[in-house]
């Protein structure tokens with residue numbers, strides 16, 4: 300029997316233990332539990348009670364691309380003299396999926412089993428609220444709770460005003476401010492992240508690496524590590540899965556750092572509850588929010604209750620989400636065609652689709 304207390308810093312809990320027992324009972328292999336860190340072309344690094352080990356993946360026949368282990372997955376590992384093998388992936392609690400428009404329509408799971416998705420945004424003279432909204436769509440879509448962290452408070456001109464602005468663009472989402480430079484706010488953030496798994500997203504230069512190091516309590520770099528069981532194999536201590544000093548674990552991968560939009564509409568709705576509510580109170584259920592009588596959106600825009608910027612952000616993200624859904628779902632496709640026909644955009648859009656382009660790319 301494996302002593303799994305060593306897995307607790309990686310996010311192991313009673314529910315995972317139960318899920319693991321069930322999965323293990325259904326396979327003929329002698330398995331050991333572990334959590335996936337690095338994933339690299341069919342090879343993975345699995346963090347086990349004996350430390351990180353490299354492994355190949357052999358899932359049961361009929362497994363899809365989406366079933367392949369990704370960073371954050373809990374797996375059953377078969378230890379073999381000729382190389383360790385991942386045999387099963389435990390059912391996921393949540394996941395960040397990439398299904399970018401214009402690319403192959405396979406969904407790629409970028410990170411799994413997250414409690415929080417932390418969107419890192421640097422304090423700037425003008426924080427880009429639309430970029431935050433875009434990340435929040437991805438975050439909500441994962442099934443985890445989104446959080447925003449404003450980084451580099453030490454550089455902020457008016458942190459309270461900026462924070463208020465961000466809070467207004469992120470209903471239902473906690474907004475924290477930190478400085479890795481002065482340490483301000485880091486303990487508060489650490490307390491929120493303790494005890495769960497957090498995926499870190501945000502644009503280049505947002506201060507993610509600096510924040511990871513501050514939360515880990517040490518510089519987290521790719522350092523080589525040797526297995527302690529004498530087999531002499533080498534692996535890299537994946538900084539993909541970073542246990543935090545105050546508890547909890549952070550997932551930080553290059554793929555997540557450049558995450559795009561994958562959505563079937565639910566993430567957009569959760570990011571913009573205010574806009575959704577307005578749309579729900581337009582007089583006509585198929586309101587185009589242009590010049591229709593009784594349009595609640597137009598009224599809110601005119602009265603200043605809804606920001607022009609936020610409205611345009613919703614329109615753009617909603618169109619992208621529809622475009623992605625349309626590529627995969629015939630019902631969504633015909634619904635989009637009907638709507639485009641109504642607004643006279645159908646010819647242009649169809650021509651773009653024929654060319655294999657996103658019909659909304661330049662809108």
Ligand SMILES: Nc1nc2c(ncn2[C@@H]2O[C@H](COP(=O)(O)OP(=O)(O)OP(=O)(O)O)[C@@H](O)[C@H]2O)c(=O)[nH]1
Nearest residue numbers: 451453478479480502503504505506507508509510
């Ligand atoms: N003043 C100040 N500078 C910071 C702080 N955090 C990060 N920086 C600086 O911001 C720059 C970018 O920080 P990184 O941590 O590399 O940002 P990143 O998000 O990891 O960037 P990528 O690796 O490109 O995704 C570096 O020059 C950091 O030193 C902070 O709290 N205060």
Ligand SMILES: [Zn+2]
Nearest residue numbers: 581586588594
């Ligand atoms: Zn309307």
